[in-house]
Amino acid sequence: MYCRNCGKEVHPQAVACPSCGVPPHLEKKFCPTCGITTQPNQSLCTKCGVSLISGSAAGDKGKVAAGLLGIFLGCIGIHKFYLGYNNEGLIMLLVSIIGGIVTCGVATGVISIIGLIEGIIYLTKSDEEFAKLYVRGHKGWF
Ligand SMILES: [Zn+2]
Ligand SMILES: [Zn+2]
Known part of the structure; x- marks a missing residue:
């Protein structure tokens, strides 16, 4: 750009x-x-x-949408894809599915919790902070 x-x-x-x-x-x-x-x-x-x-190249992504996606669909990293963090999203997706099979669902549970925590973190940020960290910036995790 x-x-x-x-x-x-x-x-x-x-x-x-x-x-x-x-x-x-x-x-x-x-x-x-x-x-x-x-x-x-x-x-x-x-x-x-x-x-x-x-x-921004990523567009003005909604804080609430990203937060809710993290909370409800965080186990497959949807909130990462939503924010344009394709690598991080892919990691969550693969760990959740492949890791989940290998560990009988433990990895999927861990990823779900990470998504849940990240979703809550997004929702607790102010709009400006959220845009600065996750939309204009690139804070891949938490
Ligand atoms: Zn300049
Ligand atoms: Zn132009």
Whole structure:
């Protein structure tokens, strides 16, 4: 993606832009997809048509949805996939299914508890904190 503050190319999960030091999703001066100049109140990029409101490559994922998915479907890592954490989701899914078979369900239980705890953690965060840690940032676990 392009830094929305300085327009330089930056890793989508970077906490701060290496060129300007500002979180790359914080400002609204440049399009994250094509890098052209945008207005702060613009909702769509005039060049590439991408939505500028979501503020992040992962989109503005709902805290409540992620929390509830973790609590109810955490045993197969659905909340990880929802947040775009495919690697972590896959780990939970595989450990839960394959580990569950090998350990007669113990691993599945452990993964369910991790999902439950993570879901509760998501719900206890403020919206801003949640977005900072899990949407704009990349906190894979807890
Ligand atoms: Zn920058
Ligand atoms: Zn664009």
